[in-house]
Amino acid sequence: MFNKLKQFKDLRQQAKTMQSVLEKESVTEERNGIKVVMNGNMEITELTITNEESATEIARLTKGVVNDAIKKVQRLMAKKMQEMGGIPGMN
Numbered sequence: 001m002f003n004k005l006k007q008f009k010d011l012r013q014q015a016k017t018m019q020s021v022l023e024k025e026s027v028t029e030e031r032n033g034i035k036v037v038m039n040g041n042m043e044i045t046e047l048t049i050t051n052e053e054s055a056t057e058i059a060r061l062t063k064g065v066v067n068d069a070i071k072k073v074q075r076l077m078a079k080k081m082q083e084m085g086g087i088p089g090m091n
Contacts, residue, residue: 018077018084025076029069032061038069040076
């Protein structure tokens with residue numbers, strides 16, 4: 001039982017380390033006058049809109065750019081996890 005608790009504590013520490021590493025990474029996605037910068041924890045750190053379309057069109061375009069930025073972050077997360085040895089028991 002104590003072995004399981006130690007494994008859980010180690011896994012939790014690895015997750016915190018991963019979160020710290022990813023926080024320092026960022027991806028940028030830009031299209032049609034909309035730019036999104038997102039850190040590795042999937043937090044938008046910058047949003048710039050220079051498009052002069054209608055609000056409805058800007059909302060539609062923004063959703064696409066944000067979704068593409070999320071996909072980039074997910075790929076970045078997978079790469080970083082692999083570089084750090086992956087998740088124990090999931091290999």
